[in-house]
Each structure stands twice: as C-alpha cells, then as structure tokens.
Amino acid sequence: MSILIIGLSLSFLLFLLAAGLTLIFGMLGVINFAHGALYMLGAYICYQVVTMTGSFWIGLLVAPLVVALLGALMEMTALRRVYDRDHIYQLLLTFGFILVIDELTKVIWGLDYKQVPTPALFAQPVELFGSMIPSYRLFVIGFGAAVSLALFLLLDRSKWGIVIRAASADADMAQALGIDVSRVRTAVFALGAGLAAIGGAVTAPLVPIELGMGFSIIIDCFIVVIIGGLGNIRGAILASLLIGMARAAGYTYATEWVELITFALLIGTLMFRPAGLFSVKGRTA
Amino acid sequence: MKRRQFLHTAGAAALATALPAPMLRAANAPEDFHIAAILAFSGAYGLIGKDMRLGAELAAAQRGGKVLGKTIRFSWEDDETKPQPAVQKATRLLSGGANMIFGAVGSASTLALQSLATQRKIPQLVTISADDVITKPGGSRYSFRTSNTLGMEVKMCMEFVKLSGLKRIYAVTADYQATRDGFEQFRTMAEAAGVEIVGNDYAPLGNRDYSVIIDKMANSDADGIIVVATGNDGVTFVKQAGQVGLGKDRTIFGPVLQDETFAAATGDAALGVYSGVRYHFSTDNPANKAFVEAYRAANNVYPSSFAGEAYDGLSWWFDVIESTDSWDVETWVDAFEDSVRENSIEGRKEMRACDHQATQVGLFGKVVRGEAPLPPLTMQITSVFPPEALFAAC
Amino acid sequence: MKTTWLGTALMGLIVGAMILVPFVWTGGEAANLVALILVWALFAIGFDLVFGTAGMLSFGHAALLGSGGYALAILTVAHGWGFMPALGMAALVGAAMAFGLSIFAVRVSGLFFSLLTLALAQMIYVLASTKLRGLTGGLDGIAGVPRPALFGIDLYDNDNFYVFIVVVFLIGLGLMALLRASPFGRSLRAVQANEVRAAQLGYNVQRLRQAAFVISGAYAGVAGSLLASLIFYISPQMLHWSVSGDVLIMTVLGGKGTLLGPVLGVAVFELLKEELSQYTQYWYGILGAVFIAATIFLPNGIAGLFAPRRDRDKGEGR
Numbered sequence: 001m002s003i004l005i006i007g008l009s010l011s012f013l014l015f016l017l018a019a020g021l022t023l024i025f026g027m028l029g030v031i032n033f034a035h036g037a038l039y040m041l042g043a044y045i046c047y048q049v050v051t052m053t054g055s056f057w058i059g060l061l062v063a064p065l066v067v068a069l070l071g072a073l074m075e076m077t078a079l080r081r082v083y084d085r086d087h088i089y090q091l092l093l094t095f096g097f098i099l100v101i102d103e104l105t106k107v108i109w110g111l112d113y114k115q116v117p118t119p120a121l122f123a124q125p126v127e128l129f130g131s132m133i134p135s136y137r138l139f140v141i142g143f144g145a146a147v148s149l150a151l152f153l154l155l156d157r158s159k160w161g162i163v164i165r166a167a168s169a170d171a172d173m174a175q176a177l178g179i180d181v182s183r184v185r186t187a188v189f190a191l192g193a194g195l196a197a198i199g200g201a202v203t204a205p206l207v208p209i210e211l212g213m214g215f216s217i218i219i220d221c222f223i224v225v226i227i228g229g230l231g232n233i234r235g236a237i238l239a240s241l242l243i244g245m246a247r248a249a250g251y252t253y254a255t256e257w258v259e260l261i262t263f264a265l266l267i268g269t270l271m272f273r274p275a276g277l278f279s280v281k282g283r284t285a
Numbered sequence: 286m287k288r289r290q291f292l293h294t295a296g297a298a299a300l301a302t303a304l305p306a307p308m309l310r311a312a313n314a315p316e317d318f319h320i321a322a323i324l325a326f327s328g329a330y331g332l333i334g335k336d337m338r339l340g341a342e343l344a345a346a347q348r349g350g351k352v353l354g355k356t357i358r359f360s361w362e363d364d365e366t367k368p369q370p371a372v373q374k375a376t377r378l379l380s381g382g383a384n385m386i387f388g389a390v391g392s393a394s395t396l397a398l399q400s401l402a403t404q405r406k407i408p409q410l411v412t413i414s415a416d417d418v419i420t421k422p423g424g425s426r427y428s429f430r431t432s433n434t435l436g437m438e439v440k441m442c443m444e445f446v447k448l449s450g451l452k453r454i455y456a457v458t459a460d461y462q463a464t465r466d467g468f469e470q471f472r473t474m475a476e477a478a479g480v481e482i483v484g485n486d487y488a489p490l491g492n493r494d495y496s497v498i499i500d501k502m503a504n505s506d507a508d509g510i511i512v513v514a515t516g517n518d519g520v521t522f523v524k525q526a527g528q529v530g531l532g533k534d535r536t537i538f539g540p541v542l543q544d545e546t547f548a549a550a551t552g553d554a555a556l557g558v559y560s561g562v563r564y565h566f567s568t569d570n571p572a573n574k575a576f577v578e579a580y581r582a583a584n585n586v587y588p589s590s591f592a593g594e595a596y597d598g599l600s601w602w603f604d605v606i607e608s609t610d611s612w613d614v615e616t617w618v619d620a621f622e623d624s625v626r627e628n629s630i631e632g633r634k635e636m637r638a639c640d641h642q643a644t645q646v647g648l649f650g651k652v653v654r655g656e657a658p659l660p661p662l663t664m665q666i667t668s669v670f671p672p673e674a675l676f677a678a679c
Numbered sequence: 680m681k682t683t684w685l686g687t688a689l690m691g692l693i694v695g696a697m698i699l700v701p702f703v704w705t706g707g708e709a710a711n712l713v714a715l716i717l718v719w720a721l722f723a724i725g726f727d728l729v730f731g732t733a734g735m736l737s738f739g740h741a742a743l744l745g746s747g748g749y750a751l752a753i754l755t756v757a758h759g760w761g762f763m764p765a766l767g768m769a770a771l772v773g774a775a776m777a778f779g780l781s782i783f784a785v786r787v788s789g790l791f792f793s794l795l796t797l798a799l800a801q802m803i804y805v806l807a808s809t810k811l812r813g814l815t816g817g818l819d820g821i822a823g824v825p826r827p828a829l830f831g832i833d834l835y836d837n838d839n840f841y842v843f844i845v846v847v848f849l850i851g852l853g854l855m856a857l858l859r860a861s862p863f864g865r866s867l868r869a870v871q872a873n874e875v876r877a878a879q880l881g882y883n884v885q886r887l888r889q890a891a892f893v894i895s896g897a898y899a900g901v902a903g904s905l906l907a908s909l910i911f912y913i914s915p916q917m918l919h920w921s922v923s924g925d926v927l928i929m930t931v932l933g934g935k936g937t938l939l940g941p942v943l944g945v946a947v948f949e950l951l952k953e954e955l956s957q958y959t960q961y962w963y964g965i966l967g968a969v970f971i972a973a974t975i976f977l978p979n980g981i982a983g984l985f986a987p988r989r990d991r992d993k994g995e996g997r
Contacts, residue, residue: 006496013494031790033924081975087790088736089974092931095924096971103964111331113520113550118528125529131500134528207493208520208550212329216491219801219920226794251497256460256487260810263802267783270795274787327963363956368820369917372910373715380708380837393819397912400822404835404911416819460809462817489809490818 002131003248009137011244012144016202017217018224018236019151020195026231027168027188029087030079033094035196035221036214037101042067042197043204043213044105047114056119056205063201064194071193075186083185098214106211116204136205143202147195148237155233164188223262227269229276238278317356321378323388323398328366329516330390332546333413333591339584340592341387344599347579352603353612364389368397379405387599392416392463402427408617412598413563413591415541416463420642422679427614429621431598431634431643437675438540438561439467441647442511443474444670445538445559451509455502456485457495457522459514467540468513483507492518495525503531512539519543520550527554544590548652548662555652555662562648562664564593564631573630587660593630601626601634635672639679644672686985690939697946698848701841710841711909712953716946717848718905719929723941724855725898726926731936732864733891734871735788738923739780739796740899742803745918747773747900748907749807752821753814762827766904773900774893776803781892785885788874797920804918820914824907844905851898856938858894867891932973934982943981 021035032038045066046059053059074097082089117123122136155161167174167184175181200213207213224243228235243262250258269277322341324334338361345357360378364371371394375386379401386402386409389395395414402409402425409428411419415435419428446454454475458468465487472482483505486498499522502510510531512522519542526532538559548555566577566587576596580588588596602621609620622638634643647670655663698717701710722744729737750772754760760768784796807815815821826834827843834840858864870877870884878884907913916922925948933944951969955962977983 002500003497006500009496010494029790031794078971078975085978088931089978091736091790091793092928092974093971095928096967096974099967099970100964103961103967106327107961107964111327111335113332113546115524115550115552117552123528130504132503132529133500134496134525136528137496206521206525208517208524210329210517210550211327211331212517216493219798222794223798226791226798230791230794247494248497251486251494252501255498256489256809258492259489259805260802263798263805266798267802270783270786274791326960367916368912368914369910372912376910377708377711380711393914396819397822397914400911404823462812462819489805 001129002133003252004245005128005131005133005141006137007245007248008241009140009244010247011241012141012148013199013203013206014220014224014244015148015237015240016140016144016195017199018221018228018240019147019233020192020199021221022225022228022231022233022236023151023155023195024189024192025225026233027164028090028185029168029231030090030094030189031087032189032192033091033218034074034097034101035094035192036216036218037098037105038067038071038193038196038214039200039203039217040209040211040214041070041101041105042200043116043209044109044114044200045197046201046204047116047209048109050116050204056116059116059204060198060201064197067197067200068190068194072186072190074193075189079189080182080185102211102214111211114209116209118205140202147198148233151195151233220262223266227266227277229278232276232278235276235278239276242277317358318352319378319381319383320357320359321362321375321383321386321388322359323362323364323371323375323378323386323394325366325390325394326361326363328364330366333390334363336546336589336591337390337413337595339580340588340595340597341599343576343580343583343592344596344603347600348603348607352607353610357603359387364391364394366391366394368394372397372401375401379407383407385410387412390414392419395419399425399428406614408614408621410598410602412594417466418463420640422640424640426618429602429636429641429643431601431636432594433561433563433645433647434642435463435467435540436470437647439470439513440474440675441561441649441668441670442471442538442540443478444674445649445668446475446480446509447478448668449509449536451480451536453481453483453505453507454509454511455483455505455507456511456513457498457502458485458487459490459492459518460487461490464513464515468511471511471513488514488518490518493521495522499526499529499531502526502535503529508535510535510537512537512542514539515541516547520547523551523558524554527552532557543652543664545587545660545663546589546591548664549660551662553662556654557651559649559651559667560664562650562666563590564588564597565590565648565650565664565666566593567664567666568631568648570628570630570632572628576630587658597630597634601629637679642676644676646670646672647675683986686982687939690943690982690985694939694942694946698845701838705838708837710837712949714837714841714844714909715906716949717844718902718909719926719949720942720945721848721851721905722899722902723926723930723933723945724851724938725895725902727930727935727937727941728855728858728867728898729891729895730927730930731941732859732871733867733888735888735892736790736793736927737784737796737892737895738793738920738927739784739800740895740926741918741920741922742780742800743773743777743896743899744903744906744922744926745807745913745915746776746803746903748824748903748913748917749815749821750900751904752824752907752913755825756821756823762825762908763829766827766901769900769904770897771900773903774897777893777896777899778889781889785888785892797923800918800923801920804915804920807918808915815915818915820912820916822912824911824913826908826911840909844909847901847905851901852938852942855898859938863887863890928970930980932970932977932980934980937980937982940980940982947981 024032042063045063049059049062118136122139125132126135167181171181224239228239250261326334362374371389392414411430412432417434417436420430540561542560543558605621605624606617609616624636626634634645636643649668650664650666653665701713729735747769750769751765754765808818929944929948930941934940
C-alpha cells in the first residue's frame with residue numbers, strides 16, 4: 001500500500017514539474033526549452049529566501065512571483081518578436097535563454113551546492129500502512145492536487161480561462177473582439193514560468209540544489225507533455241499519474257529499468273495513439 | 286605563432302559574416318613548463334575543479350612558480366564534466382606543446398585523456414578520479430595516480446563493517462560500471478566475512494527519487510546501508526533517507542558518500558553518516574599543518590579533499606621532475622615510477638611501478654557538527670587504515 | 680530563402696579560405712580546429728536536408744551521429760575492421776538508425792515530430808549509457824578510436840588527417856549540392872512549401888520525408904565516425920540531446936535551407952565558443968545572448984546577409 005502513496009507523490013511532483021510547460025505549449029504553441037532553467041531558478045530563489053527568512057513557505061510564495069516576473073520580461077523583450085514566424089524560432093529563443101539563465105544563476109550563487117531543509121511542519125515521517133512515509137511527500141500530494149484543481153478551474157471555468165482560450169484558438173478574432181491578445185500572452189507565459197518555479201521550490205527540500213538540476217528534468221517534462229496529449233492539462237495530470245505509478249512499481253521490482261519503463265510508456269503511446277493518450281480534440285485545459 | 290595567424294584569417298571570415306571578430310591571443314612563450322589542466326569547472330563536478338585549482342596553484346606558488354628553472358604555466362580548461370570536451374581541449378593544448386596533463390575530474394574524462402596521453406607520450410597526473418581501471422598492472426606508461434582508488438575505499442567500507450559489527454547490509458548502487466564493480470567487490474568480501482547482503486538496488490545515475498528504495502530498506506531487517514554512489518546521487522539519497530529517519534536505527538555509510546562539501550549540500554540529514562575520506566585537513570603531521578595554514582591564509586577556508594589531493598599530487602610530481610634535472614619525458618616517468626613520498630600531507634605515499642598507483646593510508650570518518658571556524662557540518666576521522674589492508678600486491 | 684549568385688560565391692570563398700588556412704599554417708593546431716568545424720559542418724549539412732529543405736525539425740540527430748560513431752569505434756576497436764570499410768558501415772548504420780526512427784517519427788508532423796525524435800534519441804542515449812554497456816563501454820565510452828591507414832601516410836598527424844577530412848567533406852558537400860538540385864531535392868521543397876498540394880500533385884509525402892531522413896542519417900553516421908576518430912574517443916555524450924540542440928543552433932545561425940549557410944554557422948559557433956571560453960568564464964551566457972539576438976535580428980542566419988533581396992519563395996533556395 002505504501003507504494004501507492006509514494007507513487008502518488010512521484011506523480012504529483014512530476015505534474016508540478018510539467019504543468020508550466022504544458023500550459024505554455026497548450027495556450028501559446030511554444031515549446032519552452034527554458035522550462036528546466038526556470039525550474040532551477042525557482043529552487044535557487046527558494047533557497048535564498050529560506051536562508052534570509054528561515055521560512056520555506058515564504059520561499060514557496062516568493063520564488064514563483066519572481067520567476068513569473070522574469071517570464072513576463074522574457075516574453076515582452078524577445079518571444080513577442082517572433083510569434084509571427086515559424087514555431088522553430090520560438091523554440092530557439094527559449095533555447096538561448098537556457099544559456100543566459102544558467103550563467104546568471106552561476107554568477108549569483110556560484111558553483112557550491114545549496115540545500116533547503118525540510119520544512120519543520122513536515123519534517124517527521126508518519127506511519128501509514130505499515131511504512132514510514134515522509135510527511136513532506138504527503139504535502140506534495142496535497143499541494144499538487146490543489147495546483148491542478150486551481151489550474152483546471154482557472155482555465156476551464158473562469159472568465160479568464162475563456163479569454164485565454166479565445167486568444168489561443170484565434171488570436172486575430174480575439175483581438176477584433178477587444179481582447180488584448182499580447183497582454184494575455186504575456187500573462188500566460190508568466191504563469192507558466194511561475195509554475196516552473198513552483199515545481200523548483202517544491203522539489204528544493206528533496207534534492208541538492210545545483211546548476212545541472214534543470215537539465216535533468218526537461219526530458220521527463222517532455223514525456224509527460226507528449227503522453228498527455230500536447231498542451232492538455234487534464235492529460236498532463238493523467239500522464240503524470242501513469243508515469244509516477246509505473247515508476248513506483250519499477251523502483252519496487254526492477255530498479256535498474258526505471259528509466260526505460262518511462263520510455264516504453266512513451267513509445268507505446270506513440271505507436272497506438274500518436275496524438276497522446278489523453279488528447280481531446282483541439283487544445284483545451 | 287601559427288595559431289595567431291590563423292586567427293587573423295578566421296577573424297576576417299567572422300567579420301565578413303558581421304559577427305564580432307575573435308580577439309587575438311598572446312603567443313606562447315616557448316620556455317615555460319606548460320600544464321594542460323583539464324578539470325571540471327561546470328557540470329556535475331564543477332565545484333571540484335575550482336578547489337583543485339586552488340590546491341594546484343598553491344603547489345606551484347610554494348616553489349616560486351618555477352620547476353627546472355622555468356615558469357610553471359597552467360592552462361585551465363573546463364571539460365564541463367564531459368569526456369568529449371576534455372579530449373578536444375587537451376588535443377588542442379598538446380598540439381600547442383603542453384608538457385603534461387593534469388586531470389581530469391570525472392573518471393570517464395580521465396580515461397579518455399589517458400588514451401590521449403599514452404598515444405602522445407605525455408605524462409598525465411590524476412589526483413581525484415577513483416575508477417580502478419585508471420591504474421591497472423600493465424596499464425598506461427604515462428599515467429600516474431596519487432589519490433585513492435574506489436577499490437581501496439570499498440575495502441575501507443568492509444573494514445568498517447567488521448569494526449562496527451554490522452551483520453546485514455542493504456545496498457544501493459549507481460548504475461555505472463565503476464560503482465557496479467565496486468558493489469560486486471563488496472559483495473564478495475561480505476560473503477567471505479559472513480556478512481549478509483539482504484538487498485541491492487541499482488539506481489540510474491542522476492536518480493532524483495529514492496523514496497521507494499528507502500521504503501524497502503526501512504522494511505528490511507538490515508542494520509547497515511551501503512551507498513555505492515557519489516556526488517548528487519549520494520547527497521540526494523542521504524537527504525531523502527533523513528526524511529524518514531532511516532539512519533536512526535541503521536548505519537548509513539559508503540566509499541565516497543560524504544565530506545564537508547557534500548554534507549553542506551545535504552544538511553542535517555548527513556549527521557552520523559559514515560564515509561571514506563580522501564584527504565582531511567585534520568590529519569596530524571607537520572607537512573599537512575603547514576599546508577592547511579598556507580591554504581587558509583590564501584583562501585580563508587579549510588582545504589577540501591579535492592584541494593588537498595591536487596596539492597599533494599602536484600607537489601610530489603614537481604619535486605620528482607626537479608630531481609631528474611632533465612626535460613626528457615621518459616626520464617620523468619622512470620623517476621616517478623620508483624618514487625616514495627615520506628612527508629606527504631597524508632603521510633607516507635609510495636608510487637608503485639607496476640600500476641602507477643600510489644599506496645597510502647585510508648581515512649574513514651563520520652559527519653558531525655563543527656564549531657567555527659570549522660564548517661557547520663564536518664568530518665570526524667574515526668579510523669585510519671594502513672596501506673597493507675587496502676592494497677593487494679600487483 | 681534565396682541567396683544571390685554573388686552571395687553564394689562569396690560564402691564559397693569564405694569557406695574555401697577557411698579550408699586553406701591549415702595548409703598555410705601547419706603544426707596541427709589550426710588543422711585540429713578547422714577539422715572539427717568541417718566534421719560538424721558535414722553533420723549540419725545532412726541535418727539541414729531534413730530541417731531546411733524538407734521542413735522537419737528533428738531533435739534526434741544526436742542518435743544518428745552517435746550511432747555512426749559507435750559503429751566505427753566498435754567495428755575497428757573490438758572487431759578489427761579496417762577504417763574505410765568501417766566508415767562505410769557507419770554511414771549505413773546512421774542511415775538504418777534514421778530509418779528506424781522514421782518508422783515512428785514520420786507518422787506525426789510539426790512540433791510533435793521534434794518532441795518524438797527528441798524522446799526516442801534520448802532513449803537511445805540511456806540505453807547506450809546503461810543496458811548496452813557491454814557494447815558501448817557505458818558512460819566511460821570507448822577510448823582509442825583509430826584513424827585510417829592510407830597509402831602509408833601517418834594520419835595520426837593532425838595535418839595529414841586534416842587532408843583526409845577535407846576530401847570527405849568536399850565529397851559530402853558536392854553530393855549534397857547535386858542532391859538539392861535534383862528532382863528529389865525539388866520535390867522535398869515542394870513538400871515543405873505546401874504539404875497538401877504536394878500530396879495532391881502525386882508526391883508520396885511520407886516516403887519523401889523518410890528518404891530525406893535516411894540520407895541525413897548517412898551524413899550523420901559519417902560525421903560521427905570522423906568525430907570519434909578525430910578525438911580518438913566516443914561516449915554516450917555524442918548521443919545526448921544537447922548535441923541535437925547544438926546542430927540546430929549552428930544551422931539556424933548559419934542559415935537554414937541553404938547549402939553553405941550551415942557550414943558558416945558551424946564555423947562561427949565553434950570560433951565563438953573557442954574564443955569566448957579563452958577570455959571570459961561567462962562565455963556560456965554570452966553565447967546565449969548572441970544566439971538570442973541572432974534569432975531575433977537575423978531570421979535567415981548568416982546566409983541571409985548574402986541575400987540582399989528578401990525573397991520569400993522558399994522553393995528556390997540555393
């Protein structure tokens with residue numbers, strides 16, 4: 001049974017990592033290669049805040065705000081100029097941002113590993129189904145579920161969501177209807193960047209914080225996005241659950257195959273449902 | 286010279302394409318002792334390269350920056366913790382007439398440089414990479430290692446198991462050739478000593494989640510946990526193990542699991558974790574005291590094991606080639622093969638002619654809280670194993 | 680994009696001058712750098728057949744480069760093959776790998792194709808690093824990849840090996856020029872310009888794309904072999920997705936869809952990297968900034984500078 005809990009925590013962590021990428025892709029059609037770099041930045045900022053204030057929760061709040069601001073800046077100074085070009089140019093720009101963000105992080109925080117302690121509230125393990133489960137993992141499950149619900153409500157049920165989807169479906173038409181499309185785009189990119197930072201901040205107490213951490217998650221994020229059906233939040237949740245559970249089972253029975261299990265899921269999906277396992281017609285939340 | 290002219294032309298080409306022309310580099314002074322220092326300054330081991338450089342520069346500075354009457358010139362190159370840039374940059378420096386290779390950090394890079402050194406007949410000094418195959422009998426004539434091997438560190442782990450009376454061990458091993466070999470070696474020794482291996486999981490290199498493996502360990506009857514992984518992997522494991530208090534009733538240890546650098550990245554979860562230590566600033570001998578003092582004066586911190594090993598290896602190497610009074614590579618190699626270092630900062634070291642590995646004592650310690658000026662988490666050396674217990678005859 | 684006759688000639692002149700540099704200044708150092716540029720250029724030329732000419736952004740080209748390199752390394756080191764037969768085999772292996780990837784990949788198009796090739800290639804990277812370690816040497820790679828032995832000349836001398844690489848490069852460049860001008864090249868551009876129209880005109884779009892991918896694989900296979908042999912070493916790093924990213928950057932920087940643009944892109948990229956890393960530890964970030972600026976302000980890459988008339992007809996790139 002403990003495997004289910006751990007699997008859930010793997011799943012929701014994965015979802016938190018991939019949500020921003022999914023959102024930006026779904027709504028803007030941009031593959032944000034710098035997603036991993038923004039995630040890393042989120043973890044570093046969280047570390048900085050924890051060092052200064054001693055509170056993880058302030059870090060979890062501040063990191064996404066700062067990174068969202070940076071995201072807005074990236075969108076307004078660079079990405080905006082290439083929307084009317086081929087998709088490739090947007091991808092290339094975000095690729096260039098990886099190098100710049102990595103360098104900035106190195107200049108600000110240096111090469112030393114950083115660490116964020118587990119927040120005191122969740123530092124003690126709890127016993128569930130005969131296993132000691134880190135309570136921080138339970139927090140990750142709850143927080144991940146809350147974020148996914150909030151995203152779903154925002155995009156599917158709120159007026160905001162309608163505006164975003166309208167701008168995404170037909171920018172010209174939306175513009176004609178009086179929607180400021182370019183502001184919507186900036187907001188969406190900022191939101192996606194902020195989500196990346198949330199992923200980074202939530203991961204911070206689990207791993208050492210170092211310069212390579214962004215590089216190591218980007219492929220996982222892409223796999224979630226592909227299996228989920230490009231840019232589809234519901235799909236991303238389901239894909240995260242599928243991969244997270246498969247990995248938990250993999251770690252239990254065949255640890256050294258875990259990486260390949262993920263790829264096997266990917267290839268299976270692409271063979272039988274090339275548009276993604278959970279794709280819905282058109283882009284939606 | 287040639288390079289300079291080449292860059293002129295290259296610059297012209299770049300100008301023609303409206304990009305900033307590369308600046309010109311000063312021509313090599315022909316009469317210096319040129320070291321191609323290929324280390325990791327970015328990537329997974331970026332931190333290690335930085336410390337090694339500080340140690341190496343101190344070794345050069347302490348002899349007036351000269352060897353054989355010529356200025357010691359380092360070319361610091363970043364291999365980004367990847368073998369390909371390592372070979373590429375070394376190839377370029379060797380074409381430019383470098384006298385030796387110092388490096389690399391990661392074993393994969395070091396092995397790649399080794400084949401280059403052998404082929405170009407250029408000496409290579411290794412002071413950190415631990416893969417056993419770097420120094421093997423009948424290996425490269427031009428490569429020398431003055432630091433630990435993974436094999437001796439695994440042996441230290443076994444000695445530690447015997448000392449602490451552990452009976453049942455659960456292992457987690459990074460899925461990488463050297464660490465797999467290390468685990469197999471440990472398993473063989475454990476079986477011979479009547480210690481049971483109750484489980485082993487191979488986790489992917491760069492694994493970010495050990496929760497399931499830790500859960501399996503917590504539900505086993507193991508009294509010891511060996512972690513045959515290093516760097517990020519080791520830190521991540523110890524950190525996540527701390528969240529369930531795995532170390533409370535089980536002893537966590539590993540060949541290169543913790544030192545001051547890794548403990549700082551792990552946090553309090555590192556307390557009480559045991560690990561092999563390559564060099565430690567607390568070693569009590571006059572050479573080490575002098576080194577620690579000089580290093581702290583220059584950098585205001587205690588030397589890490591990376592800085593200490595780099596300093597120790599290079600000082601030894603410089604002394605040996607100084608003593609040959611020759612610029613002949615073969616003479617250097619022959620002299621280093623039979624060299625003994627009585628006053629190394631880690632005590633006596635002896636270079637073996639058969640495999641070019643320096644025999645030395647092995648340190649084992651655990652993470653404890655440190656009082657300023659020590660780092661907040663520091664290693665306390667708990668055992669010193671003699672070379673006879675760690676090195677098999679060639 | 681269309682470059683003028685004069686522009687093409689100018690670009691050719693620059694590339695030619697670059698190739699001649701190591702002949703004038705011998706000693707191995709210049710040869711080493713330009714050889715590296717030419718090998719990568721060969722890779723980029725092949726990549727651009729898929730990317731610039733056929734309009735598919737492959738993010739899995741590292742798998743093709745690496746499998747070629749491994750084919751040569753394994754055949755020569757472990758099986759005692761001669762260099763030249765192994766080089767031929769590497770081209771075939773690169774092409775076969777491309778064919779294998781294409782079975783999955785040409786089912787989808789657009790960004791899906793990019794992500795799919797990326798994921799598949801990364802799986803091959805993981806396999807080579809772990810499960811196939813008996814064959815590939817795992818993450819430690821294979822050291823001591825040999826160089827050819829031809830007519831008793833010592834090709835371990837960088838200046839001599841350079842000549843060999845120039846010959847292979849020129850053959851590859853020439854073949855690609857012919858290919859691009861051939862009916863096959865024209866049909867590829869027709870597919871890129873308008874997939875639906877091309878299909879209605881009777882082109883088998885999938886088959887054409889697959890063919891381009893396979894040819895590109897052969898180029899990558901040869902380039903990977905030469906790279907392994909140039910640095911005497913191969914490791915899974917050559918299969919890593921960042922290699923696919925590098926070749927993409929170089930190609931766009933130089934100008935996609937042109938014959939010589941990618942070559943210039945590679946040259947500028949390598950020179951920038953080489954020079955910046957000598958002068959500043961921040962070279963990585965500066966490279967990123969240069970790249971961002973180039974993407975925004977030089978949409979047609981360096982080759983675009985040689986095309987004073989903006990020609991939007993992509994069907995006539997030269």
